[in-house]
Amino acid sequence: MSDAQTDTSKSTIGQGSKLLVDVGPAAIFMITYNVAKRLVEDQAIYWATGIFMLATAAAVVYAIVTQKRFPPMLAVTFVIVTLFGGMTIYLQDPIFIFIKPTIINLIFCFAILFSFALGFNVWKRLFGSIYSMPDHAWVMLGIRWALFFAFLAVLNEVMWRHIIDANVPETARWFAGLELTEAFWVNFRFFGTFPLFFLFVLANVPMTLKYAKATEDESKGEGDTKDA
Structure with a gap:
């Protein structure tokens, strides 16, 4: 081999x-x-x-x-x-496991945004070994992921607050006409969330490849200049 x-x-x-x-x-x-x-x-x-x-x-x-x-x-x-x-x-009390995805996604969202405030990009720190892109591209990608995590947090809040068979208090509801079951929430964690992740990753592939290729071409150009 x-x-x-x-x-x-x-x-x-x-x-x-x-x-x-x-x-x-x-x-x-x-x-x-x-x-x-x-x-x-x-x-x-x-x-x-x-x-x-x-x-x-x-x-x-x-x-x-x-x-x-x-x-x-x-x-x-x-x-x-x-x-x-x-x-x-x-x-x-199942409410604690219901809000778990909200907490995790908000932590990821704020970790990305907070890293910008500290002068570095945690998303680049985590995944910079996979792709080589300019800093502004990593900022764009980081912001996109922060917004996506925020979206998932809000989506989970909407869902668990309207579960009708798990002792969720009426005061927690946002929309009077929306009713979901506990089983729907559980199954959505797998059949809904992971496809959303997959689609979001696919949506970012063109941008990632574009900047990765530009960085590669720039590196080759610098190498050719040095050889000359």
């Missing part, structure tokens, strides 16, 4: 591992909920939350073992899942 094939295989395995860490706990949460709903209907969200906490902890261990590091975004997710999941089970 050539070095190029070996590098490609390692890259594929690495991407597969990252996908498993990102998607695995959410898939387990959804599956556990839907199975538990048939067995212990009123306790399904608590069973799913407990298994979700264990799955997230397992994802952390798996990431550390396979990637030899503790990814910052996974670290934030682990802390919030443990905290809000624990309160959900201890207080027997």
Whole structure:
């Protein structure tokens, strides 16, 4: 096997591992909920939350073992899942797990914006090793992701506040005519959120490739000038 094939295989395995860490706990949460709903209907969200906490902890261990590091975004997710999941089970109140996505997405949003205020781009710091782009392109990409995380936070707020079968107080509702079920919210976490992420990533590919190619061409031009 050539070095190029070996590098490609390692890259594929690495991407597969990252996908498993990102998607695995959410898939387990959804599956556990839907199975538990048939067995212990009123306790399904608590069973799913407990298994979700264990799955997230397992994802952390798996990431550390396979990637030899503790990814910052996974670290934030682990802390919030443990905290809000624990309160959900201890207080027997599902609202804590309902607002968990809001908290995580707002943390990511404000982390990006706050990094700009401190004079650096956390998005470039996290993903600069993947793409080489000029600073203004990283700023644009960072702002886009901050807005996307804010959108996900607002979307989750709209959804959980209108769940009609989970003891959500009437005062929490924003729109009188909107009614959702707990099962819809749980399943949307997987079948809705991840497709939105995928579509948003695809929407940013043209800009990323445009600036990455421009940076590559500029580097080649500088190299040719030095050779001359």
